[in-house]
Amino acid sequence: MTTEALNRLKTAEAEKITHLDYFNIGISVDCVIFGFEKKELKVLLIKSDLEEFADKWSLLGDLIDPFEDLDSAPYRVLKQRTGLDDVFLQQVGSFGEVKRHPSGRVITTAYYSLINIRNHQLKITDNEVHWHTVADVKDLAFDHKKIMDACLKRLRVQAMDEPVVFNLLPEKFSLRELQDLYQSILGIKLDRRNFRKKISLKSWLHDLDEMENNVPHRPGKLYKLKTGLKTTTL
Amino acid sequence: MTTEALNRLKTAEAEKITHLDYFNIGISVDCVIFGFEKKELKVLLIKSDLEEFADKWSLLGDLIDPFEDLDSAPYRVLKQRTGLDDVFLQQVGSFGEVKRHPSGRVITTAYYSLINIRNHQLKITDNEVHWHTVADVKDLAFDHKKIMDACLKRLRVQAMDEPVVFNLLPEKFSLRELQDLYQSILGIKLDRRNFRKKISLKSWLHDLDEMENNVPHRPGKLYKLKTGLKTTTL
């Protein structure tokens, strides 16, 4: 340990930070689990279990197990909380400010996940866990708002050039639903005609009616993602 | 701890992994420090201090101090190793496979840094530390090759839409130097005329001759980054 660290320790003592065990650093993972429903991007949150954050919501997370790979931990958390196995999950970054956790030093690695809220496997057993509209989330426990924002930013970038958002939709969907989804993620309105053109340029989609000979002007036309494109992990 | 973790512990015992203290997880940072010289992208490496990797090179890193923010640690490492203070540094990701470190469980967070090799402040004191051509690096100690590749990938993406690469160049440079730099980062050849057009579209650069009335056809024309655009941290 450097003398600098010792100085910081003295500072901590002077500030009477005595309830912390700063020399035993905890490691956790936190999951930002996104869903999509009623034209709104949602995030799965749980009531904070700390007195300090009694009224606040927090991300789903856990300390990592000594014998589990870091990148495996979020899968475990997701399985425990949602019952889902085969999910899109991606590491976003690690957050390790000294005082980010009130009861001790914990460094956390954040992951973001995209799941289909209407998935039949999905089981939110714990009644302390709820879906929240992302746009309405103003404040969270710990630095979880910052973490959520980082994940949202990553999602926005990724949604533009990889077919990840389809993890949020059912197998079949209309272009309108897809556009609503993109709008809720990006937080902006998109031109309907240009959006359709741009999507078809990427050639990710399969027109479910295309086998039938030209059926023109059918509102609510359904599409699905071409097989092999669905990203569950990266 | 979950029963799953206990099972893994039993497995470890069965495999006679006795020299590890897997229940005390270490936390480190590793820095992928890029430089640019003689038209080649370089990376700063140090001889591994572990027997297991006696012949191999490794990234510059250190365990974090108990009283230091995670994102501050790489600045400390860089200051100690290069003498540089004001550097571009960005977190890339965390690597935490159980068996990534032979002498115990260590989770590391990787950062990439861009520095000017010809910076007068730069002092590589330690003679175990050397610059290596990135393209020639085949294997490193631990999982450091994987980490370096992740940082290189990030650099490639970032170089395309943010003016980060100028941290690798002196204040004044020719477009030829800039193109060589981009080519060494991306690993591909670029068309000279199209590269110039693309760069000028971004309007990052300031033509040092532009105040003088039209001086045509001057090879080796110098440019510099517009003030306020240099990114040292993100």
Added chain:
DNA sequence: AGGATTTGTGTACAAATTACACGTTGTTTG
């Protein structure tokens, strides 16, 4: 001095982005 190489600049074509209009289907409602 002459030839090869490098530097600076510009043009023509293809592809993608943006702005914008029309006819049809489905829904609401008086």
Added chain:
DNA sequence: CAAACAACGTGTAATTTGTACACAAATCCT
């Protein structure tokens, strides 16, 4: 049930960006 309204599906023109490619002046090499 029909008229008014909203949403759906498709297309076209103008602009911007990307790509391929050619020539003249300056520098380098022998």
